Amino acid sequence: MSGFSTFLIFVLCFSAIPKSTAQQAKQEVNYDNFRDLFKAKVHKHNWSHHLKESRNELNFVFSLLFLAYKEVFSSQDIDACVFTPSCSVYAIETIKKNGAVLGTFDAFDRISRCNPGRNKHRQIDKKTGKFFDPVKGINRKSQ
């Protein structure tokens, strides 16, 4: 083997090794991935679907009252309800599910239970840290 070819192999070997490592390591920096990193996370509910999903006029009126309550009163209130879903959401859902009369009774029953003392047996919702109490269908025959 001539001296030149030995030199060539030597140079090729040394130029190849760092290149492979560098190629592995070098990555394009995308600064746009950092965009909105410090944006405040606000979770705002949109309750207007209750109005759209109304099945009859009575449901529509209750949904309207619910929306008015949420907009005017609830938005200014402290987070006092011990349940999830909250009493107002529970009320509109139970009225939709069980009808205006039974639903209203169920909603008042729920409001009367809305205190920390009586719910120790209930499952706690991990996300909100509140007592989990979803709407149940009321069996009319057994009433």
Add this chain to the structure above:
Amino acid sequence: MKYIILFSIIISSSVFGDSLKAQTYQETLEFARNQYEQHNYTIALKTFKRLIFFSHGEGLLPLYTKVGELSFLLGDFETSQFNYGLAYNIADSDSLKNELLFKKAYSQILNREYQYAVIDLLAINAFDKATKQRLNFYLGTCYFGLEQFDRSKKYFKSCVEPKEIASVDLMFSDKNLYSPSPKKARIMSMLLPGMGQFYVGKYKDGLNSFFLTLGLVAIGARTAVNTGVIFALVSVVPWFQRYYTGGYTNAEKIALIKRQNNRNSVYNGIIDLVKKNKVD
């Protein structure tokens, strides 16, 4: 009977033994890579973890890196940081070590562990201009997250050309970083319900809070005159307390959100500047 079963097992294994063989390491690696390419990250992650277990300490660097990357993609930032850390310990070149530390720090930043990210970033050996710029940007981001804005500004200034330094100074003004003040909004709403909301620019909320509290005061006064002070205290004051407290708590919350979004705008502006001055 047991001898017959034993005999049939021996015979069948000797006859079909060649066709029944476990997946090899290479086949598993290929499978994991395919799953990764098909975006089946959960299966890919599981397979890469299995590969680490059976690797006997060989070829661990790409495996740890992949586990870190997959955990990151699945939102498990703690596992991601841990695996990038393991990969960093066995990486042989400086550039690779730097890249792994950057990835680990990015994971920590997204997990809001800015202090830990700073510790890792300070171990980076920035030997070229591009790495220095990237490092300064990452450090600036960490200090921005820690609300140490003077330090953050210093690092962001190092990322841009000298002519752009004035723009960074302008962005880091007190008005952009500290306004509106949540404390001020709270006190204003305590003094007059709704005033804090007006201060942060939420006029509808301000009027709502003002009239709601005013209404409750009016009902309370009327009840006190008509039925007695004790009755008014029992029936109206709890409601008043709820909406009055809710009013100033909301004002503070809104101010906090607004201030955070203002800071986010400053940060986005910095990103634009750094992108404009990017060193390749």
